[in-house]
Amino acid sequence: MTPEGVQSFANAWNRIELRHDSRQIDLDGRRIFLSEGVIAHQSALWLSAADVASLIHPVLRPQDFADQARVVKRIWIDAGHGGKDRGTHNDPLALSEKHLTLDVALRLEKILTAQGFEVIQTRREDVYIELAERGELSRDSDLLVSIHFNAAGNPDAHGTETYVLTPAGQRSTGDHKQRTVDELAAEPGNQTDAWNAILGYQMHDALVGDLGTLDRGLKRARFVVLRLTTVPAVLIEAGFLSNDEEATRIASASRRGEIAESIANGIVAYANLVLSTQP
Secondary structure (H helix, E strand, O other): OOOOOEEEEEOOOOEEEEEOOOOEEEEOOEEEEOOOOOEEEOOEEEOOHHHHHHHHHHHHOHHHHHHHOOOOOEEEEEEOOEOOEOOOEEOOOOEEHHHHHHHHHHHHHHHHHHOOOEEEEOOOOOOOOOHHHHHHHOOOOOEEEEEEEEOOOOOOOOOEEEEEEOOOOOOOOOOOOOOOOHHHOOOHHHHHHHHHHHHHHHHHHHHHHHHOOOEEEEEEEOOHHHHOOOOOEEEEEEEEOOOHHHHHHHOOHHHHHHHHHHHHHHHHHHHHHHHHOOO
């Protein structure tokens, strides 16, 4: 461990960097958020056993979870918001999240169907669908990708975030204190915790790598759509509409095409990884 409280581990395939008293680690150049902070003990840094089991182990050794894998044939695409739910927005640029997510979802469908996947959309027009219904409907698929755009009170905030469901008994990224036992109970979506982590990492790696956006991290949350599905699922925040520079790029049809391409690349990387674990 360095005097700055940093320790790195590497082999021929992977590199992990830990920092004392931080819930963030660097895994192969990507920012990953843990449930518990890294601690120092006997001149070394340590991760919690729960974080290793639910996140690090699956991402580094997906083959150990081959018996839980779902070969990807049918993909559920969830365009966030819609109808009465406008989502985030940038009024000076006349941008509403609900329109942007649908546009990306339809572009993504064309890319995936051309590659032989079956695609199901939560919505194909500007209609409102309950969050619980989105999660429950998506159970009839092999994976779920929910598409969103972000906003923040700080207009300088920008970049890409990727979310997977928080495992039972662990803290979500936004939780600074441990929550009650009832709040940390298992949800239907926790049936696929290992493959959620693998999908989340593959997707986040593709998004940040392809789009060149600020890496805001692979995070964990108990969003309804993630809780109520039973297939590997990821929720993407593809950029900030509250940041005028980023929102201007997102307003471009070509940029939305790039976002769709990067999501497709993440799905294909995941699908190929699943296949590689099968007999």
